[in-house]
Amino acid sequence: MMKVLGIETSCDETGLAIYDGSKGLLANELYSQARFHSDFGGVVPELASRDHVRKILPLLDRLLQAAHISENDLDGIAYTAGPGLAGALMVGGAIATSLAFALDIPVIGVHHMEAHLLSSMLEKHSPEMPFLALLVSGGHTQIVNVKSLGDYELLGESLDDAAGEAFDKVAKLLQLGYPGGPIIGNLADKGDCKKYDFPRPMTDKPGLDFSFSGLKTHTRNLVNELDTSNQQVKYDICAGFQEAVVDTLILKCVRALKQTSLESLVVAGGVAANNRLRFKMREKTEKMGVSVFYSRLEFCTDNGAMIAYLGHERLKNGDRGSMSIESYPRWPLENLRQIQNKT
Ligand code: KG4
Ligand code: ZN
Numbered sequence: 487m488m489k490v491l492g493i494e495t496s497c498d499e500t501g502l503a504i505y506d507g508s509k510g511l512l513a514n515e516l517y518s519q520a521r522f523h524s525d526f527g528g529v530v531p532e533l534a535s536r537d538h539v540r541k542i543l544p545l546l547d548r549l550l551q552a553a554h555i556s557e558n559d560l561d562g563i564a565y566t567a568g569p570g571l572a573g574a575l576m577v578g579g580a581i582a583t584s585l586a587f588a589l590d591i592p593v594i595g596v597h598h599m600e601a602h603l604l605s606s607m608l609e610k611h612s613p614e615m616p617f618l619a620l621l622v623s624g625g626h627t628q629i630v631n632v633k634s635l636g637d638y639e640l641l642g643e644s645l646d647d648a649a650g651e652a653f654d655k656v657a658k659l660l661q662l663g664y665p666g667g668p669i670i671g672n673l674a675d676k677g678d679c680k681k682y683d684f685p686r687p688m689t690d691k692p693g694l695d696f697s698f699s700g701l702k703t704h705t706r707n708l709v710n711e712l713d714t715s716n717q718q719v720k721y722d723i724c725a726g727f728q729e730a731v732v733d734t735l736i737l738k739c740v741r742a743l744k745q746t747s748l749e750s751l752v753v754a755g756g757v758a759a760n761n762r763l764r765f766k767m768r769e770k771t772e773k774m775g776v777s778v779f780y781s782r783l784e785f786c787t788d789n790g791a792m793i794a795y796l797g798h799e800r801l802k803n804g805d806r807g808s809m810s811i812e813s814y815p816r817w818p819l820e821n822l823r824q825i826q827n828k829t
Contacts, residue, residue, distance in 0.1 A: 637824050
């Protein structure tokens with residue numbers, strides 16, 4: 487059985503984990519730079535790369551200790567090769583490739599969104615393929631038909647801002663800090679989502695694409711009109727905005743479920759941690775007889791565990807990367823190597 491080290495450095499989280507084919511996850515370590523980027527209202531790429539360099543090796547030592555193994559026990563290494571910030575990706579790629587070279591073990595660069603797609607496989611309650619997936623993160627909003635490992639059909643995506651990005655930008659408008667999703671989610675609990683009108687973009691048109699920039703502009707206009715020094719006004723804006731995003735995501739998922747007749751839905755990526763989305767999605771899908779799957783909260787946002795798991799699946803099935811560092815800041819999910827599942 488293989489032990490695979492997973493390395494995630496595509497954005498502002500340094501994530502490391504070891505996945506063992508027979509025992510499952512042996513250890514998982516995460517260092518988040520989010521607090522450090524908060525002052526800037528978003529991730530500063532150059533600072534992110536430097537911080538990955540600073541943190542990754544001490545984190546690796548801690549990971550090996552927690553897993554009670556040495557690096558010589560590793561059988562393979564996987565790292566996020568994209569999509570993501572070019573400089574940040576290079577840090578994980580450089581460490582992964584040089585470590586694999588030194589240990590003489592295989593290395594593979596994997597796709598960050600494929601890792602999110604499969605993250606719920608790390609849970610006891612895990613889906614079987616084929617399934618429909620809603621990928622909602624800071625960089626992507628996509629509906630994907632997951633046919634088999636490596637075979638993904640993109641059914642719809644955001645034409646502009648991603649759902650998480652919209653949360654982050656609205657939080658910035660309201661001067662709430664970064665990342666915006668969890669902050670808005672908490673404040674929304676104290677607000678009335680019906681107090682102000684918010685559009686549900688592109689829901690009146692057929693199709694499975696999204697657009698969140700109009701909703702963001704609508705929210706900006708509202709913020710300019712209202713007195714946001716009043717806390718209740720802020721709460722009501724957060725609640726109304728969140729509700730509009732959640733309703734839009736759910737409506738498109740329901741449409742895609744009907745279109746594909748799939749009976750399982752995976753919701754993955756940072757926004758999958760949103761409580762309101764989980765609550766309303768359950769309400770809607772229960773009625774349809776569709777099962778919904780999530781990973782545990784800490785694996786919805788970026789982490790090394792999903793990279794280790796995906797790397798393990800790909801390496802086990804004979805997929806191999808090369809010793810040159812792969813870094814693809816833009817990498818379509820549909821351009822992945824398909825693999826024959828040998829299990
Ligand atoms: O998957 P992720 O950690 O990184 C990317 O691959 O982008 O997703 C981060 C995004 C951020 O935009 C953040 O605001 C959002 O996920 N997010 C949330 C919540 N937790 C994180 N959005 C809404 N509600 C949450 N609870
Ligand atoms: Zn992510």
